Amino acid sequence: xxxxxxxxxxxxxxxxxxxxxxxxxxxxxxxxxxxxxxxxxxxxxxxxxxxxxxxxxxxxxxxxxxxxxxxxxxxxxxxxxxxxxxxxxxxxxxxxxxxxxxxxxxxxxxxxxxxxxxxxxxxxxxxxxxxxxxxxxxxxxxxxxxxxxxxxxxxxxxxxxxxxxxxxxxxxxxxxxxxxxxxxxxxxxxxxxxxxxxxxxxxxxxxxxxxxxxxxxxxxxxxxxxxxxxxxxxxxxxxxxxxxxxxxxxxxxxxxxxxxxxxxxxxxxxxxxxxxxxxxxxxxxxxxxxxxxxxxxxxxxxxxxxxxxxxxxxxxxxxxxxxxxxxxxxxxxxxxxxxxxxxxxxxxxxxxxxxxxxxxxxxxxxxxxxxxxxxxxxxxxxxxxxxxxxxxxxxxxxxxxxxxxxxxxxxxxxxxxxxxxxxxxxxxxxxxxxxxxxxxxxxxxxxxxxxxxxxxxxxxxxxxxxxxxxxxxxxxxxxxxxxxxxxxxxxxxxxxxxxxxxxxxxxxxxxxxxxxxxxxxxxxxxxxxxxxxxxxx
Ligand code: NOJ
Numbered sequence: 001x002x003x004x005x006x007x008x009x010x011x012x013x014x015x016x017x018x019x020x021x022x023x024x025x026x027x028x029x030x031x032x033x034x035x036x037x038x039x040x041x042x043x044x045x046x047x048x049x050x051x052x053x054x055x056x057x058x059x060x061x062x063x064x065x066x067x068x069x070x071x072x073x074x075x076x077x078x079x080x081x082x083x084x085x086x087x088x089x090x091x092x093x094x095x096x097x098x099x100x101x102x103x104x105x106x107x108x109x110x111x112x113x114x115x116x117x118x119x120x121x122x123x124x125x126x127x128x129x130x131x132x133x134x135x136x137x138x139x140x141x142x143x144x145x146x147x148x149x150x151x152x153x154x155x156x157x158x159x160x161x162x163x164x165x166x167x168x169x170x171x172x173x174x175x176x177x178x179x180x181x182x183x184x185x186x187x188x189x190x191x192x193x194x195x196x197x198x199x200x201x202x203x204x205x206x207x208x209x210x211x212x213x214x215x216x217x218x219x220x221x222x223x224x225x226x227x228x229x230x231x232x233x234x235x236x237x238x239x240x241x242x243x244x245x246x247x248x249x250x251x252x253x254x255x256x257x258x259x260x261x262x263x264x265x266x267x268x269x270x271x272x273x274x275x276x277x278x279x280x281x282x283x284x285x286x287x288x289x290x291x292x293x294x295x296x297x298x299x300x301x302x303x304x305x306x307x308x309x310x311x312x313x314x315x316x317x318x319x320x321x322x323x324x325x326x327x328x329x330x331x332x333x334x335x336x337x338x339x340x341x342x343x344x345x346x347x348x349x350x351x352x353x354x355x356x357x358x359x360x361x362x363x364x365x366x367x368x369x370x371x372x373x374x375x376x377x378x379x380x381x382x383x384x385x386x387x388x389x390x391x392x393x394x395x396x397x398x399x400x401x402x403x404x405x406x407x408x409x410x411x412x413x414x415x416x417x418x419x420x421x422x423x424x425x426x427x428x429x430x431x432x433x434x435x436x437x438x439x440x441x442x443x444x445x446x447x448x449x450x451x452x453x454x455x456x457x458x459x460x461x462x463x464x465x466x467x468x469x470x471x472x473x474x475x476x477x478x479x480x481x482x483x484x485x486x487x488x489x490x491x492x493x494x495x496x497x498x499x500x501x502x503x504x505x506x507x508x509x510x511x512x513x514x515x516x517x518x519x520x521x522x523x524x525x526x527x528x529x530x531x532x533x534x535x536x537x
Contacts, residue, residue: 020109024060025370026064027060028063030375031043031090041431042089052103052106055106059462060373073089079121079187083119096211114218143188154230155232155233159245160398160399161399161400165181182246192258209273214274218278260293283319310502330370336373341406358533362520363492366461366474368475379444379453384439386402411439412444415440420439460518473537479495480494497537510528519534
C-alpha cells in the first residue's frame with residue numbers, strides 16, 4: 001500500500017537553525033536550453049521568468065542558474081568575460097533582478113554560477129595582459145611562461161584535450177610566452193597566488209550577494225591554485241572523472257583560504273547565503289571543503305558518476321557517511337547535471353533505463369542531505385545523440401567527448417512545432433541544439449496529464465519529503481546506515497527511522513516493516529519490483 005501525504009507547499013518548509021540547504025532540493029536551470037522568450041533559438045532569462053510558475057509547481061526550494069554572464073560562449077558560458085553583467089544573449093541585469101524578485105515571491109531561492117578558476121580571453125584584464133607583453137605586471141594575473149624549446153612550459157594537458165598551454169603570439173620573436181588554460185584555449189586560468197585576483201573575486205561575490213542572490217555555485221572549486229613552479233605531471237585529466245584530474249592543478253591546500261574568506265563575506269549578509277562547490281574529488285577530500293568555516297555544500301561527485309551497481313552505491317554511501325561524521329556537512333546528492341550523461345541512458349537506456357532513472361530520483365530525494373536535480377531529470381529525459389555537425393561543445397572538438405546530448409532544449413509541448421514549446425515567440429528560430437524526432441513524447445504538458453509520469457512522481461516525492469522532514473521520519477540533520485543484501489536490495493537507514501530501499505538486483509525484494517510512503521513503481525504482492533525504489537517508515 002502506498003500512502004501519499006499531501007502537504008501544501010511552504011507550510012512545512014523546514015528551517016533548522018537557518019541551515020535551509022541541508023534539506024533543500026535545488027533545480028539546476030541551464031538557461032540556454034530552458035525556455036526561449038525572444039525567439040532567437042537560445043533560452044534566456046525572460047524565458048526562465050515565464051516558466052517560474054512551473055518551477056514553483058515542482059515544489060523545489062531553489063534554482064541554480066548556470067552562467068548567463070557576459071561571455072563569447074566558447075564553453076557555453078563557462079568562459080566569462082565580464083562577471084558582473086548579463087550577456088545580451090540572455091537579457092539584461094534588469095531581467096536578472098526581475099527574475100530574482102519574482103522567484104523570491106514564489107519562495108524560490110536563486111544561486112548563480114561563479115567561475116573563479118579561469119576567465120575568457122575577452123576579459124579586459126586578459127586583453128590588457130596580452131597587450132602589455134612579457135614580464136609585465138599585467139601578465140602576473142594569469143599564468144604566462146616561456147616555453148621549453150619549441151614546446152609549452154610543462155606537459156600539462158587540458159581537461160578538454162590537448163596541451164593546457166597556448167602560445168600568445170606564435171609568430172612573434174619578441175613575445176615567446178605561453179598561457180595556461182586547464183580547459184579550452186578560450187579560458188585562461190587566473191593566477192591565484194597574486195593577491196589582486198582574490199580581491200577581484202571578493203568584488204564579484206559581493207556584486208551578486210548585494211543584488212540579493214541567495215548564494216553561488218562555484219565552478220571547479222578545487223582548482224584555482226596550481227603547484228608552485230608548475231612542475232611536470234604524469235596524470236591525464238578528464239572533466240567527467242575528477243579522480244584522475246591533474247593533482248598539481250587541483251586540490252592545493254591554499255585554496256581552502258579562499259573559501260574561508262568567502263564564507264566570512266557570505267556571513268556579513270542576511271542569513272542563509274550559501275556557497276556550494278563543484279569539488280570533483282573523492283568523498284573525504286571533497287568533504288574537507290565543507291568544514292564549518294568553508295563552503296556549505298559540495299556535490300557528491302563520487303555518487304553522481306555511478307552506474308547501476310549496488311555494490312558501488314553501497315561503498316559510496318558508506319564513504320559519504322564517514323566523511324559526514326568526520327567533517328560535519330551532510331552529503332549533497334546529485335545524479336545529473338549539464339556535464340553528465342542523462343541517468344536514463346547511463347542506467348541502460350530504453351524502458352529499463354527509464355525505470356532505473358525513476359528509482360534513482362526517488363533514492364536521491366530520500367537520502368539525508370540536500371539534493372540537486374537537473375532540468376529535464378524530472379521528465380525522465382534520455383541523452384540525445386546530437387548529430388555530429390550540430391555539436392558545439394569544445395570538449396567534443398578537442399577531446400572527442402560531447403556533452404551536447406544532455407543540453408538539448410526542454411520539450412514543453414507535445415506539438416511537433418519547431419521546438420516543442422521551447423520558444424514562445426511566433427516566428428522563432430530553430431533551437432541552438434536540434435530537438436530529436438519524437439522529443440514531444442516527453443513533453444511537460446503530457447506528463448502533467450498523467451498521474452504515473454516521472455513528473456508526477458517527482459512532485460509527489462517532494463511533497464512527501466517535506467512532510468517527512470516535518471514529522472521527524474526524515475530528521476533534518478542526521479546520519480545514515482547503509483546495508484546491502486544478497487538479492488541486491490540497497491538500503492539507507494536514516495536516523496529518523498525512514499528507510500530508502502533500491503532494488504538493484506535481478507529480482508523483486510521485500511520491504512522493511514512499516515508504511516511504504518513513496519515508491520517509484522507499484523509494489524507487486526507487497527514486494528518492491530526490480531529497478532524500483534521506495535521509502536518506508
Ligand atoms: C564545470 C562546468 O560544469 C563545465 O560545464 C565547464 O565546461 C567546466 N567546469 C569549465 O568551466
